[in-house]
Amino acid sequence: MIIMSRIHDERINSTNLYVEMTFGEYIKIADKLIGNNNLQRNRVKTSKTIYSLLKNDLMRGCVMPPIVLAVTSKAVSKDNTNEEIVEYISKNLKDVLILDGLQRTYTILDAAKEVGEEKREAFNDYKLRLEIYIDINKFGVLYRMLTLNTGQTPMSARHQLEMLYSDMLDTEIEGIKLITEVQGKADADDNEFIFRNAVDGFNSYLNRDELPMDRQELLENVKMLENMSMEGPEQDIFKEFLETYFKLFIVLREITADKTVTDEELIEYEIIGSPFGKKVSKVFSTSQSLTGFAAAIGIMKDKEIITGFDDIINTILEIKEKEKSDEWFMLLLKKMDIIRSKSKKIGNAQRMFFKYFYRELLNPESDSYQKLEEAVENGFKKYDSQVN
């Protein structure tokens, strides 16, 4: 591995290394790199013609476009020498992600298996170009990948987000831990959130839209890119978003004293089906709540009602001082019950309701500002007026 040059990417405030290595060197590290991309789901298996052509060409020493990697740790920066960086990467592959070129990596490995012994030495000596980002601002790299996509197999922004922020798994923010679904069910009572739900929320913030994108083509989401371009590259917006939301989550739990709704209360409030959740921790750790919150904040920011997440944090602290009862939670469950029984698409309807609930609760210009019960009622009225 030789670092040929460095360029500082001013837009994303990160250092881009232009690297050459041999096929042989890359193959040695490729399996490990693929393993680091554990959040990628392989929906599309190899398209026979495109990748088989590439495989054959690789066996004949073709030059591919650069594979793009990123070093997720801050242990190396532009202040390190080339040798230090190469050594760090060689010994810490767990910190290296493939940002672009996963399918090409698979193809190189396939080619390596098929190349005959007599050609193996020559094959291993063929050269490969890479770009490696160090000193990453993740948000900026995501932005770069979306605007300058050269990927052959399109990856949705959501997958990109999951990959970029995968190092936040098993870490704690405001006492909340993010875990993957495969690790088992997240226990919201233990302050565990499903990572994917957090990513859904952030995606909604970027898109200013609480609805899930079934399929988000990279280059089609112009609005999202415009929103992203307004954010400063030095901020880790995802972290700020989560910190703010988790503060609210904790406050809402405190307000209801973490109580579990009883069957008698469900009957009293005429909640017919099984409730959306019996505790605040369950309800507010869902994707629906996260995306509704995120969309509400994004829209308020666009309308310059708030300047950023800091405004929300102050509001949350004031809610905590003012709100003492848990009646609002029963009302919210009642509204969710109505939504479930009547909606054509329950999940989307729930998200929309949460968006209006948070807008009522967190918008200083609303009548329900900092008032939970009123925010539930007025948020539902607004939701209902949109769907009926």
Added chain:
Amino acid sequence: MYLKYNNDENEYCKLNYSDKENTFELKTMDNTSSIIFVPKLHLHAEYDPMNYEMIFLQNDAASENSIYPIYADDKRIGWIFPIQALLSTEHERAENMHFLKYAYVAIYKLLDLIEDKDSKEQSTDLLLTDYYSSDKQILLIDKDNITQIEDFNIDSYVLSLFIKGYTFIDKGHSPFDLEIVDKNLRIKSLPKDLKSAGYINILFKNLIPIEMEAFAKFHLLYQVVEMLISGVFDSEFSKFITRIDSEADKLFDNKDRLNDIINEKKRVSMLMSSYTRIPFQKKERLNKLCVDILKKSSRTFSAGDDEADMPKNVYAVRCLIVHTFYVLDKELYEDILNDLNEAFLDVVIEMVQSYSTP
């Protein structure tokens, strides 16, 4: 199934399900390429999709939660649910094992039915909504279960489904809400005296649900009356023949009876009094609207006329529309005729459901 994207030369024509992974795999014939479809629900692949018939319906009033076992004449024949129910884990049946068995069959059949060449570009995910609207309703019928019903034919249940809000055509609409008792959908076949009246099914399947001008709708609804009074004729005429066989010397006395049988107005009266049962409120509502429209057309009711004679007034409206359509002011009549059609539809349905030969 056949699926080929316009930016890929692969032709996917084989479908498999992996219970372990809970995924469907669409493969090329030589198995070199595949597409994975991951359902949101955790399916139970117990049933063989070949044992089920799938029928597409519409229902504007149905929600994502409108997922029901369906009983035909009190025998369970399958399940009915929107495609949206297959795409979401938020509804009440998302963990119901019985539903999940049917969900597996439905998804399998939906994927298997895909026949698409070059109309789409391959992207990251295969979605059912690329090929089907999530609003569409699926009626999945268990072929074994329906053998318990003599001569089962879903067409016999068209009217019953229509009353629950379900229609068979894409642009069709039923004015009825989905009313469910005991979390099951219960439908009834046509009365046995109408089982052979196939045209009633065609009307309710293909024509009545379509939005159309009020005058055309009235004609369609009256077609049901025409069919029913033809049944009245057959029945009454048979009785007449039997009677004169045994009362050959009273032919002259029975002549008036024959006139009544032939007379359409009289048969309409017989239909609505002896052959069917119509709830009083529905009779009243229809009658009032008939009288309104007749008065609007300058028809006067003399002392001998009975304004409350609903069959007679329905017939009079029919004559008004058939014979003097060309002079009627359409705008003037459109609103009232729309209301009348609503009431008429209610009465027609009551007649069909309660029809029996006395």
